[in-house]
Amino acid sequence: MPRWSLPQHDYWSTPFAESLLRHLDLFLGATVLDVAGGHGIPAFYVAEQVGSGGQVLSIDVSAGQVTRARSIQSSQLPWLRFECVDMRALPADLPAYDRIIGNLSVMFFRPNRFEVIQGLAAHLKPGGQMVLTFPSLGTFDSLWRRVDQEMATLGLLTERRRLEAYIAERPSAEEGREWLDGAGLHRIEVAEYPLEVATGPGQELLHHPLLRGGFLDDVFECFDDQLLAERVMKQVSEDLDGVLPLLAQRCVLAGWKPASRT
Numbered sequence: 001m002p003r004w005s006l007p008q009h010d011y012w013s014t015p016f017a018e019s020l021l022r023h024l025d026l027f028l029g030a031t032v033l034d035v036a037g038g039h040g041i042p043a044f045y046v047a048e049q050v051g052s053g054g055q056v057l058s059i060d061v062s063a064g065q066v067t068r069a070r071s072i073q074s075s076q077l078p079w080l081r082f083e084c085v086d087m088r089a090l091p092a093d094l095p096a097y098d099r100i101i102g103n104l105s106v107m108f109f110r111p112n113r114f115e116v117i118q119g120l121a122a123h124l125k126p127g128g129q130m131v132l133t134f135p136s137l138g139t140f141d142s143l144w145r146r147v148d149q150e151m152a153t154l155g156l157l158t159e160r161r162r163l164e165a166y167i168a169e170r171p172s173a174e175e176g177r178e179w180l181d182g183a184g185l186h187r188i189e190v191a192e193y194p195l196e197v198a199t200g201p202g203q204e205l206l207h208h209p210l211l212r213g214g215f216l217d218d219v220f221e222c223f224d225d226q227l228l229a230e231r232v233m234k235q236v237s238e239d240l241d242g243v244l245p246l247l248a249q250r251c252v253l254a255g256w257k258p259a260s261r262t
């Protein structure tokens with residue numbers, strides 16, 4: 001068993017990383033660029049797999065995440081580095097890599113996701129592979145339908161329009177395929193693996209660490225009146241008929257840069 005296996009208690013990053021690793025073709029001595037690296041899922045695992053003959057650079061825009069990753073690393077796996085870099089504006093002197101990976105990354109490629117993928121592809125060696133994951137369009141659809149139904153009952157037109165726009169902003173698997181294709185990658189694989197997020201009614205949903213940390217906050221932003229938002233969401237949380245099972249779509253985008261002809 002690898003010493004740096006993915007953390008089993010993590011119910012979000014780890015299942016996404018597992019889907020990423022299903023598509024990633026790693027080899028001993030590979031050089032890897034990991035974008036939106038966070039505190040090292042799956043960079044530590046990947047670094048162990050490529051061994052001391054390889055190089056892994058994991059970048060994140062958050063200095064806090066980089067500090068956390070470095071403190072987990074201490075002096076281990078010295079061929080793995082964590083640096084604070086914005087993946088949307090890679091330094092021109094960054095070399096090309098055998099593999100580029102990004103777990104839970106594509107949603108942060110805003111505002112122009114295709115441009116970011118093109119920028120990453122420019123740092124992929126000919127014959128190299130890129131594998132990215134993100135929660136694609138369809139994620140938590142049953143919950144959004146339930147929220148929309150509650151908004152409709154109350155005649156909240158503006159809030160419904162904002163919710164619709166929020167949902168539509170999530171990229172689809174098909175869009176992802178077009179971006180990889182447009183960036184000149186081939187042997188493209190696009191897959192979606194459903195992931196059930198366990199929750200119960202009431203406070204369990206409203207204070208769910210994953211949902212409240214991002215997804216539900218975005219719903220609250222659809223409201224000018226936060227007391228009304230609380231009321232709507234309380235109502236939703238108490239009647240989860242048709243909402244459960246709550247499913248995310250783990251979307252994997254994988255493709256290869258054509259090898260250069262000699």
Ligand SMILES: C[S@@+](CC[C@H](N)C(=O)[O-])C[C@H]1O[C@@H](n2cnc3c(N)ncnc32)[C@H](O)[C@@H]1O
Nearest residue numbers: 013036037038041060061062086087103104108
């Ligand atoms: C959902 S976390 C994923 C982290 C890690 N890959 C994992 O699977 O746990 C997304 C990470 O992307 C980082 N991020 C967001 N925008 C970024 C950007 N423009 N450049 C680099 N990292 C970014 C965030 O700081 C955060 O750590």
